[in-house]
Structures are given as structure tokens and as C-alpha cells.
Amino acid sequence: MAMDTVRVGIIGAGWMGVVHAQGWQSNAPRGEVAAVADVSEDRARHIADRFASGRAKIYPDLDVLLADPSIDAVDICLPHHLHTEAILKAAAAKKAILCEKPLCLSLEDAARIRSALAETGVIFQAAHNQLFQPSLIEARRLLEEGVLGRIFVIRSIEAGQNRGFKTGRAPVEMGQGESSWSWRSDPRKSGGGEVLDTGWHGTYRLLALANDRPVEVTAMAGRYFVEQIDAEDTGFLLVRFASGMIGEIATSWAFSFASGWQFEVAGEHGSLAGNARRLVHQLAGWSQPAERTNEPVVTYTREITHFIDVLLRGEPVAASVDQAIRVLQLIKGAYRSVEEHRAVSLPEDPTRL
Ligand SMILES: NC(=O)c1ccc[n+]([C@@H]2O[C@H](COP(=O)([O-])OP(=O)(O)OC[C@H]3O[C@@H](n4cnc5c(N)ncnc54)[C@H](O)[C@@H]3O)[C@@H](O)[C@H]2O)c1
Structure with missing residues (x-):
């Protein structure tokens, strides 16, 4: 242009x-x-x-x-x-x-x-937006360089207690209109529950770290805290990648984890973990992990x-349309897995299930 x-x-x-x-x-x-x-x-x-x-x-x-x-x-x-x-x-x-x-x-x-x-x-x-988190960018660089060797397991976490539904108040100061929670309570408008909504972040983060094609998903979901939706507020997804690597997505509007990590990766030579302010990585034989900290950034602006x-x-x-479609396929596969209590295969064409 x-x-x-x-x-x-x-x-x-x-x-x-x-x-x-x-x-x-x-x-x-x-x-x-x-x-x-x-x-x-x-x-x-x-x-x-x-x-x-x-x-x-x-x-x-x-x-x-x-x-x-x-x-x-x-x-x-x-x-x-x-x-x-x-x-x-x-x-x-x-x-x-x-x-x-x-x-x-x-x-x-x-x-x-x-x-x-x-x-x-x-x-x-x-x-x-979370692809622009400094710790994730650095973790992807380290993985690309092969610092951890062959990767075995990746965990992606997107969990926080959502009290918005309880109060019904709009999340930030904005003009008059429908509450952000009202259309989310209507499955015809929201299209699902927490896994499709906030779990979307955990899913694209897992795929970005894995840099591999997901081939199978097994999931469990439940509703523990948000009574206003007729859908899950929590989901756990186990993902098998083409290389054999295992991914896990833990996502929730019911709670957060004390550790505060957004991702953890473990492989042949060591492991790493990151969140909005920190990235640590520890290789076999090191007495201490290496740590980098950063000021939090506004990922939406980035x-x-x-x-x-x-x-x-x-x-x-x-973040291309093909990557977004792969995220949707994985999440749709997870919902099918919850419904049918089984592992669901993910075809190579991301628009199919
Ligand atoms: N990336 C993130 O961290 C993040 C966080 C929250 C929401 N989101 C996403 O942002 C999107 C919007 O969510 P939100 O929480 O801002 O919702 P919201 O309800 O606060 O805002 C939606 C706006 O759309 C307007 N609207 C509704 N129908 C319309 C129409 N036909 N034409 C024009 N305007 C219309 C509403 O009046 C409202 O102001 C969703 O896709 C949501 O998942 C992303």
C-alpha cells in the first residue's frame, strides 16, 4: 500500500x-x-x-x-x-x-x-495478541535454535477467575450498550464456552510453540464457577503432534494457577517456562536456571x-488465516472429544474434522 x-x-x-x-x-x-x-x-x-x-x-x-x-x-x-x-x-x-x-x-x-x-x-x-509477549517471542527463538533439543512436552495455560459474569458490568469504561457478558451467555452468539473464547489464546500459543501439526486431541471440560453460561468454564486439552510431541492446554474462567506460568516446555536438553514478565530456562547440568525479565507490554498495541x-x-x-483455522479445528475437535468421550483425529486440511 x-x-x-x-x-x-x-x-x-x-x-x-x-x-x-x-x-x-x-x-x-x-x-x-x-x-x-x-x-x-x-x-x-x-x-x-x-x-x-x-x-x-x-x-x-x-x-x-x-x-x-x-x-x-x-x-x-x-x-x-x-x-x-x-x-x-x-x-x-x-x-x-x-x-x-x-x-x-x-x-x-x-x-x-x-x-x-x-x-x-x-x-x-x-x-x-499474545504472540507479541516478549517471553513467548524469546522462547520461540530458543526453540528454533534447538537450545532444548528435541521437544517432548509443551503446556499452555490461560486461566483466570472471571468475575465479570457475576457483576454483569462492562469490563472497561465504555459508552452505553449491551453488556459484554450478555451475548457471551447466549450460545448462538458466543458459539461455545470458555475453550472457544479465552481458550483460543492458549491454543494459538501452544501451536506457536510447537511449530508442528496437531494430529489428535482428547479433552475434558467442566463448569465450576460461572453459572451464567450453559457451557464449560474450564477445559483441559491433550494434543498429539505429528512429531509425537504432546501438548496440553489448561484454560479456565474458574481459577488461576499459583505458578502464574503461561507456558512450559520440556525436552531433550532441558526445559523453559514463561509469563508476561519472565522467561526461565534450565538445561541439564546447570545449577540454576537462566532468567530474563521484561516490563509488561501492551500486546494489543504490539x-x-x-x-x-x-x-x-x-x-x-x-497470525494468518490458516493459523487461525488450525486453532478453530483443534478447538472444535476438543468439543467433539468432550461430547463423544474419545480421542478425535485432526485431518491435514484444517477446515475438516
Ligand atoms: N484478545 C483478547 O484478549 C480479547 C478480550 C476480550 C474480548 N475479545 C474478543 O473481542 C470481540 C468483542 O468482544 P468484547 O468483549 O469487546 O464484546 P463487547 O460486547 O464489549 O463489544 C462488542 C460491541 O459490538 C457491538 N455490536 C453488536 N452487534 C453489532 C452490529 N451488528 N454492528 C455493529 N456493532 C455491533 C456492541 O454494541 C458492542 O459495543 C470478541 O470476539 C471477543 O472474543 C478478545
Whole structure:
């Protein structure tokens, strides 16, 4: 794209709309919130006033925003059931796309999205913000260099007690509108429970560390804390990779673990573990682990920086549609495993199960 600034339209001005708008503002002047669309005008205006000095255009829906030729890209922050339509329409309108997780709710929709992106050539990035965590970036570099040798086991953890459902309050200050928890309580809109929602992060993190194809998943799920949803609030997934390596995803809205690790990897020469502030690795024979610490970063801002680099500098996308589809396949496989009490094979084509 021959331009210096990506003019983005944010679609969905709720919790993530606000967080992403902050991220775009932090990326000025390379990024600018030029328009906001939401069924709640109050919410759209709140973002325009707070993160675009009142200059962003306010639109009542996605169609009018997509018809605006001054918009280069869209940032989709809508409830889950609206992702597919928004992506397909944005691709038809030739707008570059950053889309919140989950990509969509079915593998059939994933296949339609993949075809539409291939046909239109539109750039797509999944909003896999935690890929930009410094400890994860460094861990992936160490694994790529073979520091741990052959990897045997990878654990990815995404667990925290979700009290939002109890209070019904919106997670951050934002304009008037439907609560972020209300559509999540409706399975037709959320498409699942915690595993599809927050577990999405644990899943793409596992796949990023593994750098291998998952071939089988076995899962258990339960509901322990969140009474307001008719779905699981906790899931444990065991994943077999093509190389024989084992992956585990522990994900929950019911609790967090005292250790605070987001990932642990163990292999031939040693092991490592990381979270938002620390990465430790210990090789066989070392008396102490090596440790790196970092200031916490706003991963949402970094994912937007990356999206801008993709658009302005032609950098390769760190979270492609194919990677997002693989995440969906694994999660769908996990739900089938829970339902049928068995291990589920994951075909090579990620749009099939
Ligand atoms: N990456 C993360 O850490 C993270 C965290 C929270 C949410 N999310 C994701 O962000 C997305 C949005 O979640 P949220 O928590 O911000 O939800 P939210 O309910 O706070 O925001 C959704 C917004 O969409 C608006 N909306 C609904 N229907 C619309 C329509 N037809 N047209 C235009 N606007 C419409 C609502 O009014 C609301 O303002 C979801 O995909 C969710 O999974 C990601």
C-alpha cells in the first residue's frame, strides 16, 4: 500500500473496541482511527472522542463504514457470531482486516473465509495478541535454535477467575450498550464456552510453540464457577503432534494457577517456562536456571504495530488465516472429544474434522 498512515475503521466499540482504539492511538501517526461503527452510537462516539480527538466518523453499521473509500482497513471487535459476515463483507470491499478471536464459529465458515481472502487478495491478520509477549517471542527463538533439543512436552495455560459474569458490568469504561457478558451467555452468539473464547489464546500459543501439526486431541471440560453460561468454564486439552510431541492446554474462567506460568516446555536438553514478565530456562547440568525479565507490554498495541508493518512495509503476517483455522479445528475437535468421550483425529486440511 502506498501510504504512510493506515486509516482504520473499528467495527464494534465495546470492550475490545476501546482496547484496540488505544492501540491505534499509540501507533499514531502510522495508524489512525478514522471511523467507528457500532449499533450503540454512544459507544462509537466515546471511542471517537477519546482516541481520535472527535475526528473519527461515526457509522451505525458495518455496511456504511465499508462503503467509505477513505478507510484502508477494518479492525473487527464484534461478538463472535458476527465475525464471518464482517470478514466476508470487508474482503468484498477490499479493506485489509484485523479480526478479534475466534476467527468464526464453524469450519464451514472458515472455508468460506479462506476462499474469499484468496479470491480478493485482501490482507488478513488474526488478533492473536499474545504472540507479541516478549517471553513467548524469546522462547520461540530458543526453540528454533534447538537450545532444548528435541521437544517432548509443551503446556499452555490461560486461566483466570472471571468475575465479570457475576457483576454483569462492562469490563472497561465504555459508552452505553449491551453488556459484554450478555451475548457471551447466549450460545448462538458466543458459539461455545470458555475453550472457544479465552481458550483460543492458549491454543494459538501452544501451536506457536510447537511449530508442528496437531494430529489428535482428547479433552475434558467442566463448569465450576460461572453459572451464567450453559457451557464449560474450564477445559483441559491433550494434543498429539505429528512429531509425537504432546501438548496440553489448561484454560479456565474458574481459577488461576499459583505458578502464574503461561507456558512450559520440556525436552531433550532441558526445559523453559514463561509469563508476561519472565522467561526461565534450565538445561541439564546447570545449577540454576537462566532468567530474563521484561516490563509488561501492551500486546494489543504490539499486534496493531505488526498489522501496520504488514500493510506499510510488506512484512509477513504473524497470525494468518490458516493459523487461525488450525486453532478453530483443534478447538472444535476438543468439543467433539468432550461430547463423544474419545480421542478425535485432526485431518491435514484444517477446515475438516
Ligand atoms: N484478545 C483478547 O484478549 C480479547 C478480550 C476480550 C474480548 N475479545 C474478543 O473481542 C470481540 C468483542 O468482544 P468484547 O468483549 O469487546 O464484546 P463487547 O460486547 O464489549 O463489544 C462488542 C460491541 O459490538 C457491538 N455490536 C453488536 N452487534 C453489532 C452490529 N451488528 N454492528 C455493529 N456493532 C455491533 C456492541 O454494541 C458492542 O459495543 C470478541 O470476539 C471477543 O472474543 C478478545
